[in-house]
Amino acid sequence: MSGKSTMLRTFRVIVMRDLTLAMRRRTDLLTTLFFFIIVVSLFPLGVGTEKAILRQIAPGIAWVAALLASMLALERLFAGDFQDGTLEQMLLAPQPLSVLVLAKVVAHWLLTGLPLVLIAPLVGLQYDLSAGSLGIMMLALLIGTPTLSLVGAIGAALTLGLRGGGVLLSLLVLPLYIPVLIYGAGAVSASVTSIADTQPYLMLLTGFMIFALVLAPWATAAALRISSE
Amino acid sequence: MSLSEFISMGGYGFYVWMSFGMTALLITAEVVYVKHQRKQILRRLQRMAQLNAEV
Amino acid sequence: MLSVSNITCSRGDRTLFRDLSFSVAPGDLLHLKGKNGSGKTTLLRSICGLFLQDSGEIHWNDTSIRNLGEDYFREVVYLGHHNGIKDDLTAEENLTIAAVLDGDETDEKQIRIALERIGLRGYDDLPTRVLSQGQKRRVALARLLLTKSPLWILDEPFTALDTSAIDLLQEIIREHIAADGMIIITTHQEVALTAGHAKQLELGN
């Protein structure tokens, strides 16, 4: 069994494991999604339901809500495994730890990032977004949320097992989300004028994702080793 | 440059002196706090040393 | 062959032990003794590479475990205070995932045999959440039957086990030592060996 195929097999097994675990506790899945919906639905009540304003603030609101939702779900990424000792076994597995971490982050993204993309049409409805803008928002979320999960995993690993970890996690991770927020929301607001304008934004978001894909698993693995000494 | 001119700073005295004032305040506060912290640590260590000596 | 040379570990600013040296050869059972808080668990964790010792070297077949990295983990199984199983997964699923993580090729049959031997026949497709504490420990111990790693590091393996499980574990340990395996164990039980040689190491001054 060459190294490559065991790594792929382990990657697949860890992703499937986390998905089955999540399926067995279905309610956890919905909390992140409903948090996003509630936050997005709150703003029109606060800001007023005048169409022009809503359309103007929609990109920022959707992205800030996506940031907060994905950040809230991060705390559970390693906490369960830390408590029952499975994280230790992963640290001791003869596989590169960053591959295992990547698998967990992919599973986490499938459970929290992807639903945000799929629920975006609801935001489009509430904020009277045009079809083009809605399409761009879904695409931007699709490219942006993996970066949020990857960078957030570093924070989750650093604050493993700490009391008040959730608030601390947001303090550590939110500043690092700022570039994704700026270009994510920027893409959607640019799509109002012309779809072609959004191309550089999406390129930048893809660049961030690749950058995070390369660096974040290594940093998270290092953080896990530090946290579970 | 008379004293009153110096204070008024061409009408921007408030802004200039608020900036300099906060800088001076924070720097002195930081030094005082670190010195106070040092005294506290030394006092606590001395008390612990005595306690250990007695036991 | 594991050799540890003048290792020093400290937790916070308390030095647990200093310049400890010992070695474990195939067929050895090293019994770590010492009162609670004497650093037994920290020593075990630094041997298996979870804890970075302050100074000193740990070598596996004369290469430092830091350089071996993941290859060293293939040689080691660590059973700590936690069982290392997910409560929402069934015993079978837990063992399959553990085997894949260890990089071993195990199939359904081997897992079923292991579960049967460990006394969990019929429980294998129940979520481990419903099992008792002792049964959960048995699922964790079942991993020892499946692994091919020569070096076992067991931290208080006998806790929460009933008498039949204790005898079973003693038997498994004897078999592993007889098959030239190596075990480092911390426990308050006495482990009677038929083959191989038992060593003792007292920790804490």
Added chain:
Amino acid sequence: MSINWFKYSSPQTFYPLAGKMTPWFNWIAGILAVVGLYWGFFETPHILSEQKQYYRILFVHVPAAWMSMWLYLMMVGWAVVGLIFNTRLSFMMAASIAPSGAIFTFLTLWTGAFWGQTSWGTWWDWDPRMTSELILLFLYVGYMALQSAIDDTRRADRASALLALVGAICIPIIYWSVNCPDPNECTALHQQSSMSAVEPNIRIAWLIMVFSFWMYAFAIAFMRVRNVILERERNAAWVTELVGRKK
């Protein structure tokens, strides 16, 4: 004679050294500050008369901004050294630099707001550089929060060191994305820094102030690192002996 760096790398030998150097740094910082301010306030009145007097805020705003960035880099430097060489003292240095860095960042924001009110008419107008300073403040606060949230000093040091490293890697990206939110026309970055348009006299003044802040940063860092050393090495024999002597 070759300076044996590792001689001073243990907290015990570094403690007295820091103690001896601190007064020097304090004095130099004080003298430079006096010279800088005197030069800034009294040597340049005629030049400033037709320009607004509020330029003098620069004497504090610019050094503070520089220090906030340099101290973060110093902190990351010590953190990386600590992670590589596993030397406790490097982590202690990083921990003692963070508060000063945060204070300088806050000062930059405070003086920047006053500067903004005089020259742009608003206390805060999301100017890219000021926004980056605000984010830098969040990074400092995040570092210190993580450092204090973890009880085990060993894990606290290494976790916050890794956070500082990740933060340092992200800073250029954050700074760039804040400066150029619209990639289609990205002009913000070519914005001419207002420093170069300043009279040479004024620039000399705030250069002196920059050195004075540097000296002060060293002094306060060494003072704080002595506290951190005492705190963390409290069980060490030399500390109990030192405390005994200090009765």
